[in-house]
Amino acid sequence: MADTDVLVIGGGIGGLGNAYALASGGHRVRVLERSPAFTEVGAGLQLAPNATRVLREWGLLDEVLDAGVQPRRLVLKDAVDGTELTSLEFDKGFTARYGAPYVVIHRTDLLDILHRACLRAGVDLRAGHEVRDLTVDDRGVRADGEHEADAALAADGLWSSLRSRLTDDTPICSGYVAYRGALPVSEVTGVDADALTDVVVHFGPGCHLVQYPLRRGEMLNTVAVFASPGYQRGDADWGGPEELDAAFAGTCPAVQRGLAWLWRDRRWPMYDRLPTDTWVDGRLALTGDAAHPMLQYLAQGACQALEDAHCLAGEAAKRQHAEPADWPEILAAFARSRSARTARVQSTARIWGELWHCDGLTRSLRNALLTGRALDDYQYVDWLYLD
Known part of the structure; x- marks a missing residue:
């Protein structure tokens, strides 16, 4: 045996x-x-x-x-104009509904x-x-x-x-690449208060930025993801910092500030199967x-x-x-x-x-749908969190 x-x-x-x-x-x-x-x-x-x-x-x-x-809530915002589209409260009702809390951790x-x-x-x-x-x-x-x-x-x-x-x-490459950063709150300036208490997602055409606190609120976690033109062209080296900046060039000030808190010496191409x-x-x-x-x-x-x-x-x-x-x-x-x-x-x-990454009319329809969502509507997460 x-x-x-x-x-x-x-x-x-x-x-x-x-x-x-x-x-x-x-x-x-x-x-x-x-x-x-x-x-x-x-x-x-x-x-x-x-x-x-x-x-x-x-x-x-x-x-x-x-x-x-x-975190206090999940907040979805438009990355271009910064408009808050909808949110999901992680309050006592949420915890009671799903039998456990939502936690972010390093x-x-x-x-x-x-x-x-x-x-x-x-x-x-x-x-x-x-x-x-x-x-x-x-x-x-x-x-x-x-x-x-x-x-x-x-x-x-x-x-x-x-x-x-x-x-x-x-593995299948999505053509998107992620940059991450986790810094002490004392080292970041001008950060929106929401990012220090909530999970905040800004999504825009071909890109999005996520921020939330870590380690008892002592750190700020930032993730930026974007579609790489270099990947679409078939370049051997794609998704570099210059593409990062270009992808987020048209985004709101809060997103622009977040880019400064990323590690630029490493990146994570996104794959699944x-x-x-x-x-x-x-x-x-x-x-x-x-x-x-x-x-x-x-x-x-x-x-x-x-x-x-x-x-x-x-x-x-x-x-x-x-x-x-x-x-x-x-x-x-x-x-x-x-x-x-x-x-x-x-x-x-x-x-x-x-x-998340749509543009044009589809972006307008998505924003209208999310803005009109009732804040106590759980239909999109019940299947995921209750099972």
């Missing part, structure tokens, strides 16, 4: 979330992370109630609330919380271990000839090398971005990864009295439970991206 029940390949938010959930259910879990430490490069992320409900059930929500910020802080939780749960965490070979058969899995387990989870992200065992698809329901090959399953990478417009990447972890642990718990554990059936049940929902999130994220 292997000394490990589940081998998790990838130590990001999805990988550690799965490791903690399974270990909390009594399973022996080992995580192999190729980087020398369990850390991520990035800035802020948003945790909607469908994720914070999971964190509450895991006993981690208090740590998340202490490290993050509960990506590194969430990873640290999950890392500490895994240590408490007895997860075997091994950094600096890149998996180069994985053998899967009826008896179990073996990574690089030394790490044996009854099952394996591929939590190795958008560019997952293990996904190629199940499908021959490749088409939905697939082929997540499982016997004792190997995809999870998180390896299974369902999505564009960022619904802010659901981390949320869906945490949902995955909760679901898989639940499927394992249903069969906890089986000896030995039927991991092929557990993984298959997990995929059946999750693939339709994540496919909807992936597809809807693409649609929202088109809505």
Whole structure:
């Protein structure tokens, strides 16, 4: 018998979330992370109630609330003229409706919380271990000839090398690129007060800017996204700072100020993949971005990864009295439970991206629709936050 029940390949938010959930259910879990430490490069992320409900059930929500910020509301504005179009209040009614709060948190802080939780749960965490070979058969899995387990989870992200065992698809470039920045509030000047209490989205033709506070309000997170003309031309090097400035040239003063707070020495081209329901090959399953990478417009990447972890642990718990554990059936049940929902999130994220970045008559119609929305209308988020 292997000394490990589940081998998790990838130590990001999805990988550690799965490791903690399974270990909390009594399973022996080992995580192999190729980087020398369990850390991520990035800035802020948003945790909607469908994720914070999971964190509450895991006993981690208090740590998340202490490290993050509960914003007052989500505000949508026109990037060209700065007009506020609509908002969603994150008040007591919102929290009661969805059973948990909306939280924004630094990506590194969430990873640290999950890392500490895994240590408490007895997860075997091994950094600096890149998996180069994985053998899967009826008896179990073996990574690089030394790490044996009854099952394996591929939590190795958008560019997952293990996904190629199940499908021959490749990541799809959207032609958009993101610039990010997270700075101490003391280092920014002239920022709108809303950006220090709310999640504020300015969207315009082919571009948008998002701002919200982090780390108990001590930092300001800014993300700028735009369609790259260089990508459309087929340039080898596209999405540079000069394209950033040109894309936002016609935007309002609040957006222009936000551009000054971005890191300009790095950028993130935006990719996703088409939905697939082929997540499982016997004792190997995809999870998180390896299974369902999505564009960022619904802010659901981390949320869906945490949902995955909760679901898989639940499927394992249903069969906890089986000896030995039927991991092929557990993984298959997990995929059946999750693939339709994540496919909807992936597809809807693409649609929202088109809505955010439209111009001309479509922009006017979008603005009129949003301006006329009742502030207590939840029809666009109930399906996402209640499930």
